[in-house]
Amino acid sequence: MTASLSDDLKSIIDDTPVFATVATVQPDGSPQLSITWITRDGDDLLFSTQVGFQKERNLRRDPRVTVMINPADAPYTYAEVRGSVELSSEGAQVLLDQLSRKYTGKDYAEFRPSAKKNAERVVVRVTPRKVVGSL
Numbered sequence: 001m002t003a004s005l006s007d008d009l010k011s012i013i014d015d016t017p018v019f020a021t022v023a024t025v026q027p028d029g030s031p032q033l034s035i036t037w038i039t040r041d042g043d044d045l046l047f048s049t050q051v052g053f054q055k056e057r058n059l060r061r062d063p064r065v066t067v068m069i070n071p072a073d074a075p076y077t078y079a080e081v082r083g084s085v086e087l088s089s090e091g092a093q094v095l096l097d098q099l100s101r102k103y104t105g106k107d108y109a110e111f112r113p114s115a116k117k118n119a120e121r122v123v124v125r126v127t128p129r130k131v132v133g134s135l
Contacts, residue, residue, distance in 0.1 A: 002083075003128040005043045009079045009135040012071055013040045017103040022047065023066040024058035032058055037099040038067070045081060045126040048096045050119050059085050065126055069135065079135040083128040092121040 005013075012018050020038040023031050034055050036047045045067055049056045059065065063084040070078040100108040108115065 001129065002043065003081075003131045005040065005081070005128065005131060006079070006135055009069065009131070010040065012069065012135065013038060013045075016071065018069055018071050020045070020047070021068040021070070022055065023068070024055050025062045025064060026054075026058060027061065037103050038069070039095075039099060039102065041125070043128055045083075045128070046095060047124050047126075048092060048099060048121050049124055050116075050121050052120075056087070056122060056124075059087060059124065065124075067126055077134045079131055079133040081126065081128045082130045082132075083126045086125045086127070087122045088125070089120065089122050092123050095123050096121055 017037070019035050022034045022036050024034075026032050032054055036049070038045055038047045040046060063086070065083060065085050067081040067083075068078060069081070097107045100106060100111050104111045109117075
């Protein structure tokens with residue numbers, strides 16, 4: 001069963017460079033948290049990560065994820081999106097540049113010239129199962 005994002009949450013994701021905290025499950029069952037850039041496709045959340053990073057390895061092993069969205073200018077509002085992920089390399093560089101322009105105003109290579117040029121990346125698509133919070 002999938003859940004829907006509220007119109008307010010969609011607006012925040014679409015119109016502001018709000019950061020998200022992504023929680024994945026470590027091999028020992030403990031949580032692993034990462035701050036990331038996000039966008040959406042309908043009710044699915046999208047973000048990018050590099051192949052081999054802990055977050056990517058955790059998601060390949062266990063696709064359960066929680067994404068916390070908490071606007072900096074409204075500290076008592078938030079949305080917690082619980083769901084599962086699908087990983088795909090298709091469109092990964094396009095998404096990374098789209099997110100980089102949203103958050104920094106520059107393509108990723110211009111924003112992070114020291115980043116590995118040939119690093120393999122994936123698109124992480126989060127399909128919400130439950131959304132809780134005040135957004």
